[in-house]
Amino acid sequence: MDFRQLRTFTCVAELGSLSKTSDTLRIAQPALSRQIKLLEHELRAELFTRNGRGMVLTDAGRLLLARTSGIVRQVDQIRDDIQSAQGPPSGRVVLGLVPTVSCVLSARFARRCVENFPGISLRIVESYSGHLIEWLHRGEMDLSIIYGRTADLHLAAQPLGRDQIVAVGPRGCGLSRKKQVEIGWLLRQRLVLPSHSHGLRALIEHAAALKKIKLNVQLEADSFRVLTSLVEEGLGFALLPPSSVRGEVADGRLETAAISKPLSRELVIASPVDRPASIATTAVTTLLREEVAACRKEGLWDIKLA
Amino acid sequence: MDFRQLRTFTCVAELGSLSKTSDTLRIAQPALSRQIKLLEHELRAELFTRNGRGMVLTDAGRLLLARTSGIVRQVDQIRDDIQSAQGPPSGRVVLGLVPTVSCVLSARFARRCVENFPGISLRIVESYSGHLIEWLHRGEMDLSIIYGRTADLHLAAQPLGRDQIVAVGPRGCGLSRKKQVEIGWLLRQRLVLPSHSHGLRALIEHAAALKKIKLNVQLEADSFRVLTSLVEEGLGFALLPPSSVRGEVADGRLETAAISKPLSRELVIASPVDRPASIATTAVTTLLREEVAACRKEGLWDIKLA
DNA sequence: AACTCCCTATGCTCTTTTGTTATAGCGTAT
DNA sequence: ATACGCTATAACAAAAGAGCATAGGGAGTT
Numbered sequence: 001m002d003f004r005q006l007r008t009f010t011c012v013a014e015l016g017s018l019s020k021t022s023d024t025l026r027i028a029q030p031a032l033s034r035q036i037k038l039l040e041h042e043l044r045a046e047l048f049t050r051n052g053r054g055m056v057l058t059d060a061g062r063l064l065l066a067r068t069s070g071i072v073r074q075v076d077q078i079r080d081d082i083q084s085a086q087g088p089p090s091g092r093v094v095l096g097l098v099p100t101v102s103c104v105l106s107a108r109f110a111r112r113c114v115e116n117f118p119g120i121s122l123r124i125v126e127s128y129s130g131h132l133i134e135w136l137h138r139g140e141m142d143l144s145i146i147y148g149r150t151a152d153l154h155l156a157a158q159p160l161g162r163d164q165i166v167a168v169g170p171r172g173c174g175l176s177r178k179k180q181v182e183i184g185w186l187l188r189q190r191l192v193l194p195s196h197s198h199g200l201r202a203l204i205e206h207a208a209a210l211k212k213i214k215l216n217v218q219l220e221a222d223s224f225r226v227l228t229s230l231v232e233e234g235l236g237f238a239l240l241p242p243s244s245v246r247g248e249v250a251d252g253r254l255e256t257a258a259i260s261k262p263l264s265r266e267l268v269i270a271s272p273v274d275r276p277a278s279i280a281t282t283a284v285t286t287l288l289r290e291e292v293a294a295c296r297k298e299g300l301w302d303i304k305l306a
Numbered sequence: 307m308d309f310r311q312l313r314t315f316t317c318v319a320e321l322g323s324l325s326k327t328s329d330t331l332r333i334a335q336p337a338l339s340r341q342i343k344l345l346e347h348e349l350r351a352e353l354f355t356r357n358g359r360g361m362v363l364t365d366a367g368r369l370l371l372a373r374t375s376g377i378v379r380q381v382d383q384i385r386d387d388i389q390s391a392q393g394p395p396s397g398r399v400v401l402g403l404v405p406t407v408s409c410v411l412s413a414r415f416a417r418r419c420v421e422n423f424p425g426i427s428l429r430i431v432e433s434y435s436g437h438l439i440e441w442l443h444r445g446e447m448d449l450s451i452i453y454g455r456t457a458d459l460h461l462a463a464q465p466l467g468r469d470q471i472v473a474v475g476p477r478g479c480g481l482s483r484k485k486q487v488e489i490g491w492l493l494r495q496r497l498v499l500p501s502h503s504h505g506l507r508a509l510i511e512h513a514a515a516l517k518k519i520k521l522n523v524q525l526e527a528d529s530f531r532v533l534t535s536l537v538e539e540g541l542g543f544a545l546l547p548p549s550s551v552r553g554e555v556a557d558g559r560l561e562t563a564a565i566s567k568p569l570s571r572e573l574v575i576a577s578p579v580d581r582p583a584s585i586a587t588t589a590v591t592t593l594l595r596e597e598v599a600a601c602r603k604e605g606l607w608d609i610k611l612a
Numbered sequence: 613a614a615c616t617c618c619c620t621a622t623g624c625t626c627t628t629t630t631g632t633t634a635t636a637g638c639g640t641a642t
Numbered sequence: 643a644t645a646c647g648c649t650a651t652a653a654c655a656a657a658a659g660a661g662c663a664t665a666g667g668g669a670g671t672t
Contacts (some may be wrong), residue, residue: 001381003308004659019619023419028661032655033621035659043388067384067582071377075307082349085369204636273579276373282576310630325648337631339650356649358639 003075005039008032009047013065017054035062049222070275072141076251077278083119084279090119091280094289096132096144098199098283099224100163100244101267104301105145109291118252120280125167128222129199134273137230145288147199147265157268158285160292161303163241164205165263166256170234177259187213190236192227195220204239227253239263243301309381312374314338317352317372323360336457376581379445385586389425390585396425397586401594402438402450403430404505405530406469406550407573410607411451415597424591426586434507434528442578448587451594453505453571463574464591466598467609469547471509471569472562476540481563489567493519495540498533501526509571512544534560545569549607573609 012021012032023027036055040047047061057065080091097106113122125132125141134143136155136178145160167186169175187208193215193257194201208215219235221227228245231238232253239259248254269285271277277285297299317327318338328335346353353367386397396507403412412430418427431438431447435454441447442461451466473492475481493514499508499521514521525541527533534551537544538559545565554560575591577583583591601607 001309001384017619029619029622030662031660037621045392050668052617052619052670060388060391063387064384066378067387070582071380074373074377078307079349080369081369082366082374083350086351087364126329196312258632274582276376278402323648333630334632335648336633336650336652340630343650356638358641358646358648360648 001039003072005035006072008035009039010065010068010072012036012048012055013057015054020054033209039063048070052073054097070139072276075306077192081279084283089117089280089283090120091121091278093143093278094122094125094135094141095124095212095284096141096146097126097134098129098132098146099126100200100241101145102126102165102239104243104246105223105291106294108295109288111237112291113284113287117280117283117302122284123172128194128197130197132272136270139275143269143271143285143288146270147267148202149218153270154273154274155270157270157274158289159266159288160269161296161305162264163243163267163301163303164258165200165239165265166242166258168228168231168240168245168254170232170255171235171236171253171255173254173255177256177258179257180260181257183207183263184211186237186239186259187211187215189216190219191215192219192221192230192236192238193217194227195222198222200239203210203263207261241265243295243303246300264304307345307348309378311341311581312378315345315468316371316374318354318361319367322362326360330462344393345364372484376445380581381580387585390589394415394425394588395423395589397584398427398429398585399428399449399584399590400429400441400447401577401590402430402447404433404435404438404452404454404484406506406547407451408432408453409530410549410552414601415594418597419590419593420531423586423589428590434500434503436503439576442576445492445578445581448583449575449577449591449594451573452576453573454508457598459575459576460499462579463576464595466575466595467602467611468570468574468575469549469607469609470564471506471545471571472545472548472564473550474534474537474546474560474562476538476583477544477559477561479540479561481561483562485563486566487563489565489569490517490519492545492565493521493541495522496525497521497523498525498527498542498544499523500533501528504528505571506545509569513567513569549601552563570610 008021008025011019011025015021018029018032019030036047045060046058047064048055049058077091083090096174102124106126110122110124113120125135129146132141132144132146133153136144153170167175169180169218175181193204196202205215219230221230224244227238228248230236232248242256245254245256249256269288271281290305292301296303314327316329317331318324321327321330324335324338327338341354351366353363353370355364383397389396408430412432416428416430419426431441435452438447438450438452439459439461442450453469460569473481481487499510502508511521525536526535532548533544534554536542538554548562551560551562555562573577573592577587598607598609602609
């Protein structure tokens with residue numbers, strides 16, 4: 001069994017055909033045919049069923065694919081790690097952030113990362129917890145800041161702290177940082193919430209269920225920008241961490257108020273458990289923690305340490 | 307980067323010399339020399355420092371070795387898994403058991419395993435928790451029954467239940483299954499305990515510390531056989547799960563009594579988190595759970611479900 | 613049913629890689 | 643100083659792999 005074989009196997013499995021793979025990998029089709037055949041011979045198993053229009057995986061093939069993808073990734077990572085070991089960290093790192101964290105952290109963290117680690121190519125993906133968790137599992141992402149329990153998620157988690165959730169309303173709605181609003185009252189207002197794939201929504205639904213309140217959600221917005229603009233337009237209240245609307249509040253476009261029964265969410269840095277972190281990923285993780293701490297110190301992010 | 311290269315690299319790293327590796331792998335030394343050189347060239351890093359008496363790993367080499375060993379194991383495992391997928395499970399599985407569990411389970415589980423999975427070659431290793439955990443981490447073991455917290459051990463754990471600990475004394479010492487003994491009294495008796503690398507010892511030390519009792523340990527025995535025989539000779543009391551001395555109690559060679567403040571330990575099936583379980587390992591794990599349940603049903607093992 | 617298209621399999625040749633033998637070079641220890 | 647043991651290099655042989663041309667075979671079309 002050979003890396004080259006595993007790579008072509010993966011490619012063939014994904015493209016479903018030797019000839020397409022031949023185009024992609026710039027290797028003549030007969031060579032691929034023979035590589036696959038040798039692999040099948042060595043493993044004593046049919047990996048594909050051939051038909052007139054291509055090749056489809058057998059059960060054994062699917063099993064192999066599931067195992068190899070991780071291995072190929074690990075091998076690629078070794079190259080980066082060896083380079084990182086003898087100089088500054090280098091390699092690709094994919095970082096996932098939920099929108100409310102991203103809007104605080106993305107820009108300044110990206111800047112610090114390119115300053116500190118010119119060798120690292122960082123990719124920041126902004127999406128909802130659900131998606132981030134899936135990508136971590138699939139190995140397409142190296143680390144994420146997500147919230148919620150990670151115990152049953154098969155992910156390694158380092159706690160960052162608790163983020164408070166406040167009520168957010170349009171200018172002139174009467175919310176004030178000085179005065180708490182009643183959670184029962186708030187949940188009965190017209191609300192603008194993210195959809196169910198978002199962790200914040202689950203948190204709010206849970207709070208409402210506890211109070212036996214049926215939420216009045218006429219507007220859902222999955223984009224964070226859209227959500228805040230809807231609130232600005234006076235179309236409802238939102239529940240968000242204050243750090244995420246700091247700018248709008250300063251401009252006077254939005255107002256916030258603490259909630260009587262504090263809602264909060266636990267933020268964690270999550271990473272896959274099924275493969276070791278690269279040196280570059282470790283470096284990024286450390287810097288990320290530093291940056292979160294810096295935000296806290298500068299008062300940009302009122303996260304509570306656990 | 308090639309598997310062959312990684313294998314020879316691993317071997318050279320362990321043996322510390324090309325010529326020894328040449329003998330071991332039955333490959334001429336210059337071929338090995340070139341493989342390593344190509345690997346170094348590809349990774350753009352010195353992996354070894356050469357000297358008159360062999361080759362020693364550099365930092366980069368140590369890093370590569372750490373990453374490689376896991377990958378080579380995973381690749382080997384794939385072969386077994388593909389075989390297992392198209393017929394009965396096959397491959398090597400290394401199972402670790404602590405002595406007190408081993409003496410209940412080893413024989414009957416080994417029999418069931420060869421009956422159910424003739425394709426699997428099972429190796430049972432009996433040792434103390436500390437060693438089992440280390441071997442799991444090093445990847446030399448696939449799963450273990452151990453006790454104690456696994457949260458901070460970087461291991462995946464499936465709970466099996468709680469095992470009661472009872473007082474064990476020689477024939478005629480007055481212990482009775484009907485009558486509880488006072489824990490304070492028990493811990494002040496002369497005790498025969500396993501050494502500190504054993505989880506049971508930690509448990510007992512902890513209980514003594516809570517009661518502020520200094521243990522009177524004149525005899526330590528790391529072998530389970532030795533320990534019970536010392537108790538039989540009247541050299542002291544032991545604290546053990548009753549299942550482990552069932553035979554001796556039935557023969558009248560030992561007596562047991564419950565302890566006033568129940569001591570118990572949480573048993574878990576632990577497995578490594580840094581690599582996926584093989585099909586064979588999964589099959590063995592399932593059978594192991596079944597067999598533990600069967601023991602419980604037959605009254606051979608009074609484990610309390612969590 | 614015949615035909616066409618697209619895909620994979622196979623035989624052949626050529627290139628590249630890998631292993632072996634022989635030997636040179638070098639550091640260490642006696 | 644010299645002998646020993648280890649690694650590096652050169653030259654050659656063997657094997658593996660890639661490319662080319664082409665045969666064989668389903669799937670859809672006319």
